[in-house]
Amino acid sequence: MSTEPASGGETQPRIEVTENAADQALSLLSEEGLDDDVAGLRLFVQQGGCAGLSYGMRFDDAPEEDDTIYTHHGLQIFVDPASLKYIEGSVLDFESGLQAEGFHVENPNVVSECGCGESFRT
Template sequence: MSTDTVDTDGGGSDPAIEVTTDAAAEALSLLEGEGLDTDEAGLRLFVQQGGCAGLSYGMRFDTKPEDDDLVVEHHGLRVFVDPASQNYIGGSTLDYEHGLQAAGFEVENPNIVSECGCGESFRT
């Protein structure tokens, strides 16, 4: 299978995930800080088993997508999503929150039917 790339900067819509300007800027800064080529490397967003509600998000930097990944581009950031995770995060938005007590990436997922009390895991 070949990697599918969706470029959303041109006004198209993306079936898997949206990325805010703040999230893209923060991720690109971190990628560059790691010495990774932002033309090839990207942020991998995935869903894994875990947490009290059953599922949790994972994120890491990858140097390139896997062959069966959906690759979306927002504001210059490449995001890699594996096929299994696409089922759980379709329609989600990745944002970066700046707060007094904490800052970090946040996934706003319309598919969630319940979350645990701490907000770290979810169920669809």
């Protein structure tokens, strides 16, 4: 298990989380009755969608042994090694607007996205 500092330190985080996204996720963690000292948000990449890859998110009780853990604004993010190579350098945000509300990944590794924005290619 590898842990990246939220800020400062020798290693810069490879995944950022906005304060708004962290607040929303921590609120949802609480609603689920999960302990935010141990539990966290798992961010992963899976095969799917018309562009080939899509993001997935879920709450996990604890990290897996080979996860990299990022902590931002009190929220732990768990990322498995296979997903990390696709989302390194990304920013997780929470957006709300007239069209939709939800978490959004701003990924600098994306070279194309499908028309609906649900999948991507690196």
